[in-house]
Amino acid sequence: MKILIPVDGSPHSLNAVGYAISLAAALSVEPQLLLLNVQRSVASGNVKRFINAGTIDEYERELGMQALYAARQALEAAGCAYQYHLSEGQPAAAITKYAVEQGVTLIVIGAHGESGLGARLLGSVVDQVLKSSELPVTVIH
Secondary structure, eight states: OEEEEEOOSSHHHHHHHHHHHHHHHHSSSOOEEEEEEEEOOOOOTTHHHHSOHHHHHHHHHHHHHHHHHHHHHHHHHTTOOEEEEEEESOHHHHHHHHHHHTTOSEEEEESOOOOTHHHHHHOOHHHHHHHHOSSOEEEEO
């Protein structure tokens, strides 16, 4: 069993990690746990004209590693093996694409999405994953 846990550093995504740890402990065979952080690209408009691609990539990597930090600490404290991946793009699309590419069995995602105007215009990441994924998705509050 492969379990994908999209992580954005929010308390809700850490709740999803906690759920995955509990699930892993309850299974007779240790699952593969995959953490994924997706950064929305900051390189839009004129940004690329003033900041080189390497600097942008490093900035996005740093943000991604910060978002993964607490999740990685929780998994390590629980003695769970895991892999992590950083991605860039539209979060829901990147999550569903990565899940398919990795042959994931289950997506465990925290009930955290865009807030305010972003939620009204884009919908929450969780809603988009639920609508676009053909895989089972467990939403944790």
